[in-house]
Structure formats: structure tokens, C-alpha cells
Amino acid sequence: MKVLLSWLREFVDAPDTTEDIARLMSMRGFAVEAIEPFGDGDTVIDFEVTANRPDCMSVLGIAREVAAAYRVKLRTRGASPVAASAKAPASLAETARRRGSPHGPKGSAPESLDIVIESPILCPRYVGAVADVEVGPSPAWMQTRLQAAGLRPINNIVDVTNYVMVEMGQPMHAFDHARLAGAQIRVRPARAGEALRTLDGQLRTLSPEMLAIADAERATAIAGVMGGGDSEVTPATKTIVLESAYFNPLSVRRTSKKLGLKTEASMRFERGADPGLPAAAMARALDLIETTGAGHGRGRVIDRYPRNIKSVVLRLRREKIAGLLGGAIPDRDVRRILERLGFTLDPASGGWRVVVPTRRVDVTREVDLIEEVARHYGFDRLPTTFPALTAAAPPLDPRITCARHLRALLTTAGFFEAVTFGFIPERAAAPFAADGDLVPIANPLSELFAVLRPSLLPGLVDVVAHNRRREQRDVRLFEIGARFTRSGGERQSLACVWTGAAAPEHWSGTGRPVDFFDAKAVVERVGQALGAEIQTTPAREPWLAAGRSAAVVANHARVGVVGQLADALVDAHGLPGSEPVYAAELDLDALALAAGRVVRVEPLPRYPSVTRDISILIGDTLPADDVRRTIREAAPPTLVRVAEFDRYQGKGIPPDKVSLSLRLTFRASDRTLTDAEVQAAMDSVLSALREKHGAVQR
Amino acid sequence: MIDRSAIDTLRADFRLRLAAATTDRDLKALDDAFLSRRSGSVTALLKQVASGPPEERREFGRLVNALKTEIESALDGKRAAIASTRPPAGAVDVTLASRQIPMGRIHPLMRVRQEVEDIFVRMGYEILEGPEVEDDYHNFEALNMPPDHPARDMQDTLYLGVPIPGGIWGAHRGRVPEAQVRTATLLRTHTSAMQIRYMKTFPPPIRLIVPGRVYRRDNLDLSHTPMFQQFEGLVVGRGVTLADLKGTFEAMVRELFGDVKVRLRPSFFPYTEPSAEVDITCQSCGGAGCGTCKHTGWLEILGSGMVHPAVFEAVGYDADEVTGFAFGMGMERVAMLKYGVDDIRLFYENDVRFLEQFPL
CATH class of the missing domain: 1.10.10 (Arc Repressor Mutant, subunit A)
Incomplete structure (x- = not known):
């Protein structure tokens, strides 16, 4: 709300400078967005008016708050600049001179207007009046003030309606009387398909849930939103009908939204205008028309008020004030503050009975009154305390502790944490979800944010590409966050990507690019950290390279995938295909279910272990998992560990074979194993390998 | 000779x-x-x-x-x-470059998040995550924003093209009736939605922090992103007052920013009454007034207020018996002030050269 300081001072004597007023008012709930010099030594203060305070979308409304803040009197009838301004008398005289044939004195002719409210719920009050006018420019002072408020001067009639709106907060409208069929105003629902060209030149199609201001035949304005072009006041207009009404906020809001049409009027009506104001605003408008020489009112002012909106009456208890604010406020301050804001107080048991002025649509409960008191008493004057602990804090959310755990783990493994948006382009998302499983955004900002991410990986790969373009060759990233599909809903996920070197470059040796087993190690480490044993089994994903992708399994449940990103995907994100990108994504919700975190210590071994190495020739497509399983099944329980330590293909090995070397560790908890025992175990292991896999010992 | x-x-x-x-x-x-x-x-x-x-x-x-x-x-x-x-046998040149142990970094927004979580854990708060896709009731209606409420314009909402099942929260607290969002239709515009889910599940007293991502239909610019990170705070009990809210913020701000001043400015949120925005001394000029703080000497860091009785009524609390305060704070805002970041987009570009400026 842009308020011209000289206009404000017509209503209230604030002793301070502009800056001081701005500072104090921001501490009363009206943040100041800008202070700008305007014209000849004047200033415009742009107050931010919160959505609950339509009563302050006017100079008078702001003045009332300033008066309360400074504890000074509010002059509700501002000294009109027509008399107050030095320039005004000249302009008044000028206008008077220009006026040709004077219209008859006020009240000499019948008002020749009929007002019918067909929808009293949507329009509880409609005040109308007729005036004979000579349309021309409005006085300079009025134009200046409108410009200061951010409005464009149009002519002396429209300017008066806007002036009253800015000054008092009552949106008004003027119709050309000659263009109203039947000299009638009918406030009625629009007819289905009824068309109206609004003042902005747009042809609009109305619907029955919209409220129209119509004449005897057709809609001529959209109630509370915008007038129609047909009945617009033009230089040829001789007689006008002035409208000063109260419309249902919800109705105006819906209409404005549906039409995509936001106006100064609709913004005030939809937040809630003052049903008590239309008559006073009409009087002010007629007065301005008269005193600026724009014309004369004719006949009576018609005030249709079929549904009287009564003032809200509330109870205000001292005990509740102190209970909410944490400190008592003296009675005299409570009374002073509320009365200056226009509330009426009567003593009642434990406090007061308070009548709320109709303009204060935001005050409907006791707590709203307490806010008014606190606001003008000053939050800074309230005591400062600390809430008492009355119960033990519940345990931390394991999801949060898990995320912290993973952050610590992965950053020490060289991964940078990334945070990317939850929505991504549909093209990027498509490979990661089954057909029809993507969740589109109904009203996306752009195609870049078209669907909810079904995976964190598209976002992370974009980050890899961003960094690669900035000379970062080795990139390790992870993200923890939600992903979404239609079938699975919202799931917590961890994703990692790794491209470039497996280890930082060093003078002592040649580097090696990251490979599948580096990525697998990360996944296993995450599992270890969360207490889940991880297995990987071959799996296919459209976005992973064939033969280099695996499902991650924990406790027999699939919890994620790991592998090399498919060339097509890497390419689509603008990365060079020559350097592989490895990726893993784990479902943290599923992993949490698979994880066991109970720690039970086992006694340390008391007897030495025996190790035996074997090298076997086997088919080169046989999974190592199968080999280990065969060994475990064939060996006695004294086998405590089996792990491959060498794998060789090439010279001396048949083309479809591979040489695999494994180290077996045996140990018993109650004795030292004998050579014979171990040898027997090895024999049965080797014969099982021979039988099951055709393994040949080398 | x-x-x-x-x-x-x-x-x-x-x-x-x-x-x-x-x-x-x-x-x-x-x-x-x-x-x-x-x-x-x-x-x-x-x-x-x-x-x-x-x-x-x-x-x-x-x-x-x-x-x-x-x-x-x-x-x-x-x-x-x-x-x-001469060096002894087996000596090495200790001035040669070391073999680097690779080190990543926690994202600055998550550093801030963990720091704030720690502060409130020390104050006895529960920390919980909530679902990011929500329904209209929890995100708006129960928070005193019925359909067509003008305050809904304050947060331009992103809606889902199809309803989906939402996330699960509070699994560690046993059977939680409000644990799952049954039919999510929108991206939550604030973490306040969790106020409703939590209060519908647990009786007072409450001391809760909900950190998480929220979404609004805002274009990317220096100070806006369509997704950002928030902390929701909620304290409910007998005799919780606005003075308690002041004390809590002073303690928090001191821990986060050191010795700075805090002030409460009246504002408006539909789900709190009275409502206040909280300012701290401008970090750029120390309160003298500069471009960053629009020459006021103050910077806004969060919105807060006393829980609106309509919210208590929506969750079935007796608004005459309990009071409470709630607040919402942006992690980006805190991180920008704390680390001197002037472009919010840096947090979402994830440029490693930006990320590695933060200690581990």
C-alpha cells in the first residue's frame, strides 16, 4: 500500500520523520518495502499490508494504525486538499469556470435509478447514486495523489472513485447512466455463457457462479472485479451512476481467480471490505464530485442493505492475555490500544466485552484481540522466558540418525553431498520408471520441473555433467532424499555416482579408473554401516550398461541397484561416453527394514586358524558366488572364511575358462585343527568343485 | 736444501x-x-x-x-x-606430495540442518521427518486455511497430476494413525503440515522440530528456488507463551550466529495468532544499515507465532487448556547469512568448487 505522506498527515499528526514512522510501523506489523521521495518535498511510503488486513489497504486505514502507534488522535474526515492545498482553490475555480451549463442543484431532479439485489448473499449491501457530470480531467492535486498511490488518472469521475478507494478503502465504480437499459441496476448471478467486454478490452464469458451487475437487459460489470466497456464513463457521458457496495469475499475471489483478473477492487473485496463503509464512501465521492466541480449529485442516495452484517462482539479476559503473552498488560494499555483502533470496550467479569468494528474482518476471536494488544503494546516489551521441560524427549527419528550416519560415512569415502530438486524433466525421468508410473506435476513452472523424480540419479548425473564442464574430472557425489512413483508413492532414497579415477592421482603409481567393484564396495559399506548384509546379483535395468549392473539384496529383499550407467543415458546428460559413470541407488525405507542393529559380542578365537589356497580352472561365466557357495556347503563348519584373491584369464588358460584362486581359512573354537582335518576338508571341497562346476585344480 | x-x-x-x-x-x-x-x-x-x-x-x-x-x-x-x-637407508623425501585420502563434504544446507537439529536436541526437542507429498487438509485446511482462503495465495502450490500414496513417518514410535499420507495431491508448501499429523497422533506436551524439503511455484532467481528446505518448530503445552517463543529464539540465534540481537515483528500467518517475523542483526553491516538489510540493520530469518486456536480445534486439542508456539525457518536463509552466500542457486548447482569450501 503506497501512502503519500502529506495525505496521511491529513488524518493523523505523526510527530516523527518518514524514516521513524517507517521503523515504528514495521514494528506494528506493517513492514515498509520502500520509502521514495515524491514530487515537491513529499514522500511515498510503501507499506506491506498482510492478507488479513484489508482495512489497511487505504490511507485512512494506515492512518488509524499510525494514530494508535503514536497515541495521537485520528481525524476521520481528512481536511480536503480542495481547501487545504494552496493550489487547489485555483483548480477549483478553473473547473468551475470551465463548467458550461450548470446542472440543477442537488436533489432537484429524481434520481431515476432503480436498484434490485437478486443475490443478497453475494451482495449484502449496494449503495447507488446518480450524478450529472461534465467529464474532463480531474484536478492536478487529485491526479498527483493517485499517481503516488500507483494509479493512472483517467478522468474526473473515475479518478474520484479511485480517490475514495485509496483514501477510505471502498472500491467504487461509475456507470454511464445513459448506457444502463431501463435505468436499472440488477445485482444478479451471471447467465451461463453471458458475454461482457470488460474495461481492459477483453471479451469475457461469464458463468452462473459469478455475480454480475446488470441493467434491465444484460451484464454491465463483474461485481467487485471490473466494469464493462459498454457502460464506461466517456467524455460524452452526462449522467453517471455511482456504485459503492459490499460483495461477498469468497464470491469475488472465485470470480477473479476463474477469470484470471486481479484488480484493485477485487483485491480489497476478496480479502473483505467493510460492510459499514459504502454509504460513507458514497457521501465522500459525491462531495468530491461537487467540490472539484465535476458535477452534482441528483436525488437521493439509494442504500439497499438486505442482509445487515452485525458487529462481532467478543469477550476479552485478562487471564488469557497474560496466559498467551507471558506477561500481564496493564488495563489502561489494553483499553487505550483497542479504543484507538476503533474497538468499543465495556467492563465484564475478568476483563471486557469488546465490539469489533465491521472493517476488522480479521478479528473474530479473543486471541485476535490479544494480538492487537500485543502488537501495539510492543513485542519487545514482553518478558523473555524459556519453556519448561515437562516430559522426556522422545527418541530421535531413525531416519534422521541414518542420514547423518550415511553423510559421515560417504563424505569420508570421498563423496560430496549434493542437493537437487525433487522434480525433473520428463525425458530424464522416463528411463527410471515403468510406463505410466511417473508422477506429473499438474501445474509445473516449466518442462524442466515436469515430473516428480522417480530416482535421485537423473539429478545427480546432471550435477556430474555440471562439474565435468568445469574441469572436475573425478567426481563422487551422493544425495539422500525422497523419490516418487505412482505405484510406490514417496520413498526415501540414497544415490551415489562416481566417475573418473578410482583413487586420487599420485606420483608413486599409475591411476586406475573407477570400476564396478569400487561402486559395489560403496554399497557394501553402506549396508555394513546400517547393519544389513548386502549381496549383489546380476540384474538388468534399462538405464544401466548390460553386463555391468546388479541388484542389491539385503535380507532376501531387493533394496537397490548398482552398476555402470548406460551409454545412452550418459550421453543424454551431455557427458563424454568414453569415461564410465558408476551409480548406485538404495531404497532407505527398504534397507531400514532389512537392517538389524542389535550388537552382541562373540568371544575372541582362542585357537589358531589354518589357511589353504587353491587355484582352479572353471568356466568364465560361472558366478563367484556359486563357487563360494559350493565350497561352504562342502566344507565342515570349521571353514570360517573364503575369499577369492586372484582371477586370471589369458596366456595358458583355455579361452572360455578362468583361473580363480581362493583362500580358505579354517578355525575351531575348542581346539587347534590338525593337518589331517584340514586336508580332509580341502579334499571334499575340491571334489565338490569338480563335480558341480567341472573345476580343475591348477 | x-x-x-x-x-x-x-x-x-x-x-x-x-x-x-x-x-x-x-x-x-x-x-x-x-x-x-x-x-x-x-x-x-x-x-x-x-x-x-x-x-x-x-x-x-x-x-x-x-x-x-x-x-x-x-x-x-x-x-x-x-x-x-646423508639420509639413512630407507629414507624418503618427506616433502613429496602425500597420497590423498579422498574427502567429500556434507552439503552446506545439511550442515546448517544438522547444526540446528543439534541445538534443539539439546533443548529437549524431538526431531522428525515428514512426508513431502501431502493432501490439502494437512497442508492447508487444518492450518486454518479453508479452500479459497486468500492466504493460500501467499504460497503458490504445486499440485500432482495424479494422486499417489505418500510417505511414512514416525515408524519408530509404534502404531501412528497419521503415519501415512493416504492420498497425496500436492507438494507440501511448508513443513507445517506435520504439525497437524503430529498433534493428531500424540497428546501434548510437544517439543518438535521437523526439517525437510518444501515446494512452491517460484521461479529460480537470486533468492528463490521452487524447492527449498525448512525447519518447522512446534511447542505445545500448558502455559506456553509468546515470552517462551522469544526466549527460545534468542537461545537458538545465539548458538547459530553468535552474539547478535533478535527482534520480533508482528506479521500474519493463518495458523498462528499472534504472528511474528523474527529478525536478527544484519550480518553484513552489524546493524548499521546496508544494502543487504535494505538499510534497516535487520534481517528476517523466520516466521513464527502462537498456534491458532482453530488449529488446536482441528486436531482435537482443547484450545482453552493448551497454548503453543510454532515457527518455520528456511535453511537456505540461515546458510546464506552464516556463510555469506549471495545467490541461493549455488546450493542447488552443487559445484564441487563451492562445496569444498566448507570444512568436513
Whole structure:
């Protein structure tokens, strides 16, 4: 709300400078967005008016708050600049001179207007009046003030309606009387398909849930939103009908939204205008028309008020004030503050009975009154305390502790944490979800944010590409966050990507690019950290390279995938295909279910272990998992560990074979194993390998 | 006649060459040049002793021998000195570049998040995450924003094209009736939606922090992103007051930013009454007034207020018995102020050169 300081001072004597007023008012709930010099030594203060305070979308409304803040009197009838301004008398005289044939004195002719409210719920009050006018420019002072408020001067009639709106907060409208069929105003629902060209030149199609201001035949304005072009006041207009009404906020809001049409009027009506104001605003408008020489009112002012909106009456208890604010406020301050804001107080048991002025649509409960008191008493004057602990804090959310755990783990493994948006382009998302499983955004900002991410990986790969373009060759990233599909809903996920070197470059040796087993190690480490044993089994994903992708399994449940990103995907994100990108994504919700975190210590071994190495020739497509399983099944329980330590293909090995070397560790908890025992175990292991896999010992 | 000056010449020559010697090889060459049995210059002098006049032999012999001893011990001394500067067997050049242990970084927004979580954990708060896709009731209606409420315009909402099942929260607290969002239709515009889910599930007293991502239909610019991170705070109980809210913020802000001033400014949120925005002393100018703080000396860091009785009524609390305060704070805002970041987009670009400026 842009308020011209000289206009404000017509209503209230604030002793301070502009800056001081701005500072104090921001501490009363009206943040100041800008202070700008305007014209000849004047200033415009742009107050931010919160959505609950339509009563302050006017100079008078702001003045009332300033008066309360400074504890000074509010002059509700501002000294009109027509008399107050030095320039005004000249302009008044000028206008008077220009006026040709004077219209008859006020009240000499019948008002020749009929007002019918067909929808009293949507329009509880409609005040109308007729005036004979000579349309021309409005006085300079009025134009200046409108410009200061951010409005464009149009002519002396429209300017008066806007002036009253800015000054008092009552949106008004003027119709050309000659263009109203039947000299009638009918406030009625629009007819289905009824068309109206609004003042902005747009042809609009109305619907029955919209409220129209119509004449005897057709809609001529959209109630509370915008007038129609047909009945617009033009230089040829001789007689006008002035409208000063109260419309249902919800109705105006819906209409404005549906039409995509936001106006100064609709913004005030939809937040809630003052049903008590239309008559006073009409009087002010007629007065301005008269005193600026724009014309004369004719006949009576018609005030249709079929549904009287009564003032809200509330109870205000001292005990509740102190209970909410944490400190008592003296009675005299409570009374002073509320009365200056226009509330009426009567003593009642434990406090007061308070009548709320109709303009204060935001005050409907006791707590709203307490806010008014606190606001003008000053939050800074309230005591400062600390809430008492009355119960033990519940345990931390394991999801949060898990995320912290993973952050610590992965950053020490060289991964940078990334945070990317939850929505991504549909093209990027498509490979990661089954057909029809993507969740589109109904009203996306752009195609870049078209669907909810079904995976964190598209976002992370974009980050890899961003960094690669900035000379970062080795990139390790992870993200923890939600992903979404239609079938699975919202799931917590961890994703990692790794491209470039497996280890930082060093003078002592040649580097090696990251490979599948580096990525697998990360996944296993995450599992270890969360207490889940991880297995990987071959799996296919459209976005992973064939033969280099695996499902991650924990406790027999699939919890994620790991592998090399498919060339097509890497390419689509603008990365060079020559350097592989490895990726893993784990479902943290599923992993949490698979994880066991109970720690039970086992006694340390008391007897030495025996190790035996074997090298076997086997088919080169046989999974190592199968080999280990065969060994475990064939060996006695004294086998405590089996792990491959060498794998060789090439010279001396048949083309479809591979040489695999494994180290077996045996140990018993109650004795030292004998050579014979171990040898027997090895024999049965080797014969099982021979039988099951055709393994040949080398 | 023996030329005694030859001894002095040799001595001077030796001393010069010894001073220039830096390696064992230099010393070996010196040894050869002066003391070699066949060609050493001192050896040659000793040979002259026998051919000299008998009365001088004794004296001359003594002088030459003295020179020989001197040279031998000087060479030994230098040899030891050189040996002592040579690295021992197996020594390495400790100034060579180390083998780097790769180190990533926690994202600055998550650093802030963890720091705030820690502050409130110390104050006895529960920390919970909530679902990001929500329904209209929890995100708006129960928070005193019925359909068509003008305040809904304050947060331009992103809606889902199709309803989906939402996330699960609070699994660790046993059976939670509001644990799952049944049919999510929108992206939550604030973490306040969790106020409703939590209060519908648990009775007071409450001390809760909900960190998480929220979404609004805002274009990307210096200070806006369509997704950002928030903390929701909720304290409910008998006799919780606005004064408690003030005290809590003062404690939090002191921990986050050090010795700065805090002020509460009246504002409006549909779900709190009274509502307040919380400002802290501008971090750029220390309160003197500058461009960052629009010359006010203050920077807004969060919105807060006393829980609106309509919210208590929506969750079935007795608004006459309990009071509470709630607040919402942006992690980006805190991180920008704390670390001097002037473009919010940096947090979402994830440029490693940006991320690695933060300590682990």
C-alpha cells in the first residue's frame, strides 16, 4: 500500500520523520518495502499490508494504525486538499469556470435509478447514486495523489472513485447512466455463457457462479472485479451512476481467480471490505464530485442493505492475555490500544466485552484481540522466558540418525553431498520408471520441473555433467532424499555416482579408473554401516550398461541397484561416453527394514586358524558366488572364511575358462585343527568343485 | 736444501680444496692427490726428506709428518660430516606430495540442518521427518486455511497430476494413525503440515522440530528456488507463551550466529495468532544499515507465532487448556547469512568448487 505522506498527515499528526514512522510501523506489523521521495518535498511510503488486513489497504486505514502507534488522535474526515492545498482553490475555480451549463442543484431532479439485489448473499449491501457530470480531467492535486498511490488518472469521475478507494478503502465504480437499459441496476448471478467486454478490452464469458451487475437487459460489470466497456464513463457521458457496495469475499475471489483478473477492487473485496463503509464512501465521492466541480449529485442516495452484517462482539479476559503473552498488560494499555483502533470496550467479569468494528474482518476471536494488544503494546516489551521441560524427549527419528550416519560415512569415502530438486524433466525421468508410473506435476513452472523424480540419479548425473564442464574430472557425489512413483508413492532414497579415477592421482603409481567393484564396495559399506548384509546379483535395468549392473539384496529383499550407467543415458546428460559413470541407488525405507542393529559380542578365537589356497580352472561365466557357495556347503563348519584373491584369464588358460584362486581359512573354537582335518576338508571341497562346476585344480 | 715453503703451499692448497669438497668422491680425490703412496704430493715431500741435508732431515720430517696427520684427520672429519648429512637407508623425501585420502563434504544446507537439529536436541526437542507429498487438509485446511482462503495465495502450490500414496513417518514410535499420507495431491508448501499429523497422533506436551524439503511455484532467481528446505518448530503445552517463543529464539540465534540481537515483528500467518517475523542483526553491516538489510540493520530469518486456536480445534486439542508456539525457518536463509552466500542457486548447482569450501 503506497501512502503519500502529506495525505496521511491529513488524518493523523505523526510527530516523527518518514524514516521513524517507517521503523515504528514495521514494528506494528506493517513492514515498509520502500520509502521514495515524491514530487515537491513529499514522500511515498510503501507499506506491506498482510492478507488479513484489508482495512489497511487505504490511507485512512494506515492512518488509524499510525494514530494508535503514536497515541495521537485520528481525524476521520481528512481536511480536503480542495481547501487545504494552496493550489487547489485555483483548480477549483478553473473547473468551475470551465463548467458550461450548470446542472440543477442537488436533489432537484429524481434520481431515476432503480436498484434490485437478486443475490443478497453475494451482495449484502449496494449503495447507488446518480450524478450529472461534465467529464474532463480531474484536478492536478487529485491526479498527483493517485499517481503516488500507483494509479493512472483517467478522468474526473473515475479518478474520484479511485480517490475514495485509496483514501477510505471502498472500491467504487461509475456507470454511464445513459448506457444502463431501463435505468436499472440488477445485482444478479451471471447467465451461463453471458458475454461482457470488460474495461481492459477483453471479451469475457461469464458463468452462473459469478455475480454480475446488470441493467434491465444484460451484464454491465463483474461485481467487485471490473466494469464493462459498454457502460464506461466517456467524455460524452452526462449522467453517471455511482456504485459503492459490499460483495461477498469468497464470491469475488472465485470470480477473479476463474477469470484470471486481479484488480484493485477485487483485491480489497476478496480479502473483505467493510460492510459499514459504502454509504460513507458514497457521501465522500459525491462531495468530491461537487467540490472539484465535476458535477452534482441528483436525488437521493439509494442504500439497499438486505442482509445487515452485525458487529462481532467478543469477550476479552485478562487471564488469557497474560496466559498467551507471558506477561500481564496493564488495563489502561489494553483499553487505550483497542479504543484507538476503533474497538468499543465495556467492563465484564475478568476483563471486557469488546465490539469489533465491521472493517476488522480479521478479528473474530479473543486471541485476535490479544494480538492487537500485543502488537501495539510492543513485542519487545514482553518478558523473555524459556519453556519448561515437562516430559522426556522422545527418541530421535531413525531416519534422521541414518542420514547423518550415511553423510559421515560417504563424505569420508570421498563423496560430496549434493542437493537437487525433487522434480525433473520428463525425458530424464522416463528411463527410471515403468510406463505410466511417473508422477506429473499438474501445474509445473516449466518442462524442466515436469515430473516428480522417480530416482535421485537423473539429478545427480546432471550435477556430474555440471562439474565435468568445469574441469572436475573425478567426481563422487551422493544425495539422500525422497523419490516418487505412482505405484510406490514417496520413498526415501540414497544415490551415489562416481566417475573418473578410482583413487586420487599420485606420483608413486599409475591411476586406475573407477570400476564396478569400487561402486559395489560403496554399497557394501553402506549396508555394513546400517547393519544389513548386502549381496549383489546380476540384474538388468534399462538405464544401466548390460553386463555391468546388479541388484542389491539385503535380507532376501531387493533394496537397490548398482552398476555402470548406460551409454545412452550418459550421453543424454551431455557427458563424454568414453569415461564410465558408476551409480548406485538404495531404497532407505527398504534397507531400514532389512537392517538389524542389535550388537552382541562373540568371544575372541582362542585357537589358531589354518589357511589353504587353491587355484582352479572353471568356466568364465560361472558366478563367484556359486563357487563360494559350493565350497561352504562342502566344507565342515570349521571353514570360517573364503575369499577369492586372484582371477586370471589369458596366456595358458583355455579361452572360455578362468583361473580363480581362493583362500580358505579354517578355525575351531575348542581346539587347534590338525593337518589331517584340514586336508580332509580341502579334499571334499575340491571334489565338490569338480563335480558341480567341472573345476580343475591348477 | 729443502724448501720448507712447499709445506705451507701444500697446506694452503689442501685447505682450499677441502673447503670446496662436498662429496665422498671429492674426499677420495683429495686423499689421492695428497696422500697416495705413488703420486701423493705429501708422499713426494716425505721422499725428499731422505735427500735433504742431515741436519735438516729431522726437523723437516717432523713438519711433513705433521702435515700428513693434519690432512688425514681433516679428511676423516669431513668424511664424518658428509656422512652425517646423508639420509639413512630407507629414507624418503618427506616433502613429496602425500597420497590423498579422498574427502567429500556434507552439503552446506545439511550442515546448517544438522547444526540446528543439534541445538534443539539439546533443548529437549524431538526431531522428525515428514512426508513431502501431502493432501490439502494437512497442508492447508487444518492450518486454518479453508479452500479459497486468500492466504493460500501467499504460497503458490504445486499440485500432482495424479494422486499417489505418500510417505511414512514416525515408524519408530509404534502404531501412528497419521503415519501415512493416504492420498497425496500436492507438494507440501511448508513443513507445517506435520504439525497437524503430529498433534493428531500424540497428546501434548510437544517439543518438535521437523526439517525437510518444501515446494512452491517460484521461479529460480537470486533468492528463490521452487524447492527449498525448512525447519518447522512446534511447542505445545500448558502455559506456553509468546515470552517462551522469544526466549527460545534468542537461545537458538545465539548458538547459530553468535552474539547478535533478535527482534520480533508482528506479521500474519493463518495458523498462528499472534504472528511474528523474527529478525536478527544484519550480518553484513552489524546493524548499521546496508544494502543487504535494505538499510534497516535487520534481517528476517523466520516466521513464527502462537498456534491458532482453530488449529488446536482441528486436531482435537482443547484450545482453552493448551497454548503453543510454532515457527518455520528456511535453511537456505540461515546458510546464506552464516556463510555469506549471495545467490541461493549455488546450493542447488552443487559445484564441487563451492562445496569444498566448507570444512568436513
